[in-house]
Amino acid sequence: MADQVYIFDTTLRDGEQVPGCQLNTEEKVIIAKALEQLGVDVIEAGFPISSPGDYNSVIAISKAVSNPIITALSRAVEKDIDRAAEALQFAKRGRIHTGIGTSDQHIYTKLRSDRDKVLERAVAAVKYAKKYVEDVEFYAEDAGRTDQEYLARVMEAVIKAGATVLNIPDTTGFCLPDMYGEKIKYLKENVTGIDKAILSTHCHNDLGLAVANSISAARHGARQIECTINGIGERAGNTSLEEVVMIMKKHPEINLTTNINTRQIYPTSQLVSKLMNMPVQANKAVVGKNAFSHSSGIHQDGVIKNRENYEIIDPVEVGVDKSSIILTARSGRAALNYNLKNLGIDLSKEELDTAYDKFLDLADELKIVKDDDLRKLAEELSSKSV
CATH class of the missing domain: 3.20.20.70 (Aldolase class I)
Structure with missing residues (x-):
């Protein structure tokens, strides 16, 4: 005991x-x-x-x-x-x-x-x-x-x-x-x-x-x-x-x-x-905003497949809703597709390839690509395909 x-x-x-x-x-x-x-x-x-x-x-x-x-x-x-x-x-x-x-x-x-x-x-x-x-x-x-x-x-x-x-x-x-x-x-x-x-x-x-x-x-x-x-x-x-x-x-x-x-x-x-009135540093262990955030493509792919590949603490254990997949120029197709699906947007492989090229340009410009940016990107691709 x-x-x-x-x-x-x-x-x-x-x-x-x-x-x-x-x-x-x-x-x-x-x-x-x-x-x-x-x-x-x-x-x-x-x-x-x-x-x-x-x-x-x-x-x-x-x-x-x-x-x-x-x-x-x-x-x-x-x-x-x-x-x-x-x-x-x-x-x-x-x-x-x-x-x-x-x-x-x-x-x-x-x-x-x-x-x-x-x-x-x-x-x-x-x-x-x-x-x-x-x-x-x-x-x-x-x-x-x-x-x-x-x-x-x-x-x-x-x-x-x-x-x-x-x-x-x-x-x-x-x-x-x-x-x-x-x-x-x-x-x-x-x-x-x-x-x-x-x-x-x-x-x-x-x-x-x-x-x-x-x-x-x-x-x-x-x-x-x-x-x-x-x-x-x-x-x-x-x-x-x-x-x-x-x-x-x-x-x-x-x-x-x-x-x-x-x-x-x-x-x-x-x-x-x-x-x-004392902010918690972003990389603070356990409670920092980056403690359960992933922006590297290799890490994101691993976490999407199995959270324990890169997280030894389940965020729910400490009162955090879920891990975050942060989209940056370091992100890969798996992360992009994951976040799109979370928004209810399903793309074929060919559509994802096209979206990914556009996404990288956007990521270089914005540093971090947020949900609203993804929706606009999907709408642009959809309008061009019509």
Whole structure:
């Protein structure tokens, strides 16, 4: 039986940190309801101490959804934790997500502290949050660049303090997949009490490795992946929810599964893109407009004969109606005939040959030949044959 990986969606917190893509409370509630329909296990609703808007949004989301755990972010500061707990008062299942930087880079240059003091602050924050909620997640910011032995010491200490989830962020997107997977493996093997907590990933995409790192970590024992719709987020973005989910679905041999209703992936992607006014890049895996589009004649012929020749995902699986055969100067007769038949136009072989020559001239001129162009082309051929 496959192991479940919990999907922790941070679109409304880390994802919303993209400049110019901020949402109001009403919009956040709309997205939160969509995430619930999608089947995410955890929604990180905001950072309540950061602004009145974030505080009110966490309250509103807590009231609006029932199934997912609602998480509020805080620093390892008592006033942050107080504010997070207050914002979560209406959550059916609330979680406080608190933490502190653990890399030497953060300890010495950002926090201006030392390892022992940071360890003390981590433990104190978890104990303080535990007064409010049973479910406390601890994040070790910049864990990707944190010394393994020290990271293990911190994790062991916060477990003893009551942490239920351990977030191991690759905050700067620095790690390679084998490095990050090995970090998770090291913690599994060297932290006393690790079986009492869920190991979580939170990967950034600065080197384009967020998804690969998250999957590597899951294969080494992490059982929660923190991600966003469309991979949005700070700088180059976060782990893409749609990508990690479909990787696990398409690779049953890795023995990992999720609660995600994959048919809701594309509609949710479009909703987030629209409300955040952030277009999805055309070649984005799974949800980009070109993900199921084919314009090369060789590919088009193969897809028309059998979709699986060039598609490992059935578009219906992720909520897309069907594949698209895009007619360009690279298209062949099979693609032209396929699109004509979809318009109810049947041509003989000789007629198709004539139409194809005309089509190539048209394609060179228009770049992409659309349905209306095809209809006009067919009408011209029909009038000449009369």
